[in-house]
Amino acid sequence: MELAQLNHAQRERLAFIDFNLNYFGQVARADLIQRFHTGLASATRDFSVYRELAPENLALNHKVKSYIRKEGFKPLFDHDPESVLAGLARGFGDGLSHLIEPSEVCFDAMRLVHPNTKVISGLMRAISQEKPLKCRYVSISSGELSRVIVPHSIVNNGHRWHVRAFDRKKSDFRDFICTRFKSLSLLDEKICANETRKSDKHWNRIVDIQLVPHPSLAHSEAIALDYGMDDGVLCLEVRAALVGYLLRQWNVDCSERSTLNTQGCQLALKNIGALYGVTNLELAPGYSSDQTVAFKGEFNHG
């Protein structure tokens, strides 16, 4: 018997068993039944298949009326830890798997900005069908205006979701914050070559960023551990259009000699030269030609 031979539904149920054993230490037949609304017999069969595939993973414990995880447990499925955590915190609400109650012990970071379903689905359709979008958008500088944009990507900058799009008014690519769309409708026309993702220079330019523990910190080992640094350096490849957000989100000291210590940065940018020609650096803590202001704050378009 092999995993690959099983059908989709049964693999899902086995993954559920595997997941529960690994993350909760135990799983009962009733859990399977509750999760998949399946019958008793089917659940018993699933356990017997799982036991056959991984006899060292579980043992029935009549005391707790559940299977418990054995010491020699080796997961049959890969469960990406971050997805697991996010899933637990949200109750696996991806709309495809069923909604389950959110975990009471696992809490994702609080999100204060909640994009609207219709906006997201509209943007996604415009992107995947490569069509322009006529929308009403509230910008900080000009207020609510009608405009036509050609979106190509949706990005979370750590605080909120925005869409990267060609703005026909400005004739350039800009970021639009998803919560500021008042309305949108797909236009049934083709988009031009200069409006596509391929033409977005700042999007396609990849910047190599090297981050190090901030030199002012006494014990940098813990920081190196946190970020999984090799030889004390964390190398990242980031789109130029997103670099500013990254540096701000992680509060990276981008000053010439990493002198922003008073702001409690954990990280410093080692190769400041990499930022040459990058826009949106109003966001980068400490980066400025004349070394004056540290943290200019959110960048708004329009």
Next chain:
Amino acid sequence: MELAQLNHAQRERLAFIDFNLNYFGQVARADLIQRFHTGLASATRDFSVYRELAPENLALNHKVKSYIRKEGFKPLFDHDPESVLAGLARGFGDGLSHLIEPSEVCFDAMRLVHPNTKVISGLMRAISQEKPLKCRYVSISSGELSRVIVPHSIVNNGHRWHVRAFDRKKSDFRDFICTRFKSLSLLDEKICANETRKSDKHWNRIVDIQLVPHPSLAHSEAIALDYGMDDGVLCLEVRAALVGYLLRQWNVDCSERSTLNTQGCQLALKNIGALYGVTNLELAPGYSSDQTVAFKGEFNHG
């Protein structure tokens, strides 16, 4: 025919159709087959069931050889937009639903801190089985030490995952950063009442926080839109143990008169009194009894 009458597997497939129509504008029989490794006949049946349930949602378009979304589309399933976005960006990798390729147009915020599967699963098991954990932990102040903790929750503070736990060495509840565990093993003993979540005062104290657009901003309507404020105020209930992280993550000006403008805060704390008695406020921008330092940075335990 009703949704509730269908079995789990078929509901999943219909949800997939529904999702694709809404977020991509189209879906083909081949997509279903690829996703669920199902047969042709089954896919045709699923479409005919879906069509019966929601005839106004889709129309076959021979030109693109797919079903396309009709104007009158009304989703049959709820797809939480944020979960959808996170799912797209990660390829729905919750371990339960199948791993699919991450979307090429949807990018979640870059996470630089990646907890280890064994650490997370070990912590989760300790929590759900209510057992103490013997671990080696690298703290900033004391380096690598052995200690025994009793965890009760896992939390993402916006930058990284930490675990809230009773520290038997300090005889108090502390936050431990998930990436700093070198090893951990469950102890087979009961935990004391004063070590449980119920006894964690700062965890159980709920603080009412009122956030407003920063008074220095010229156009606060956009901010109110972003955060979905009612009457210009966003009211949150936050655990006292987590308030500091929240205020820092969202860069909330916590100074007496919201005078931190130079740091580009978008938000200000309206009811500063709510922070009375809250610990960890080293993190809160601008909050200090003597008004000196704005942003002391990361808080580390140990």
Next chain:
DNA sequence: GAAGATGTAATCAAAATGATTCTATGGTAG
């Protein structure tokens, strides 16, 4: 107008699932 791709519909066999019955284990109440 023919070829090719996609989808519909109907049919039948194969596989998965649900329901039922009987047995075993161990905790709990009396």
Next chain:
DNA sequence: CTACCATAGAATCATTTTGATTACATCTTC
């Protein structure tokens, strides 16, 4: 201690779901 209860395993058989095949329809492309 014993009886009872909840949980789980195993075997059986009916039912449902799925897979494979076939014949046919529609539309695009060449």
